Amino acid sequence: MKNILVPIDGSRPSHNALQHAIDIVNVYxxxxxxxxxxxxxxVLDSFDVFEDMTDEKVKDLTQLAKDKSGYVLEKAMEAVPENLMVHTVQLVSTPEIGILSEADKCDADLIVMGRRGSHSLSEQLLGSASTYVLAHAKCPVLLAHN
Structure with missing residues (x-):
């Protein structure tokens, strides 16, 4: 096992997933x-109507998204021991597609992610992104409980 991917969104489940991933990274x-x-x-939903989508608003939203993402990654890095080799990635995408895309790009051997409930029964049990990633990932997926 050479590379473990952990999607982080700032939630408790994703923090738990990071802790599990750190343990696995240390072992391997x-x-x-x-x-x-x-x-x-x-990001698109933040526009009231598409006619209001000016270049300035797009730039502002893009910067806001980058700032928030940077903060989430910064907080995650506080939990990572200094001796580990870590890469951080910021993406604007739908979560499930972004996770799978980055897993392919970094040639992940394992995806460790938190799970949260959502709408349907399977989404309530796992989470919509988790359900999709489990069904489509090319590598094993470990779901961390709360």
Whole structure:
């Protein structure tokens, strides 16, 4: 096992996933890739109407998303021991697509992610991004409980 990917969104479940990933990285002397994904749908939803989408608003939202993502990654890095090899990645995407894309890009051997409930029964049990990643990932996926 050479590289472990952990999606972080600042939530308690993602923090728990990071802790599990750190333990695994230590055992295998692997590298850790921490990714924060700003949900593209949420960015688009922040516009009342598309006619209001000016270049300035797009720049402002992009900067806001980068700032928030940077803060989440910074807080995550506080939990990572200094001796670990860590890569951080900021993406604007839908979470599940961003996770799978980054897993392919960094050739992840394992994805460790938190799980949260959402709408449908499977989403309530796992979370919509978790459900999608489990079904489509090319590598094993470990879901961390609260």
């Amino acid at each position: 002397n692997a590298e850790l890739t921490i990714v924060n994904i700003t949900n593209a749908d949420a």
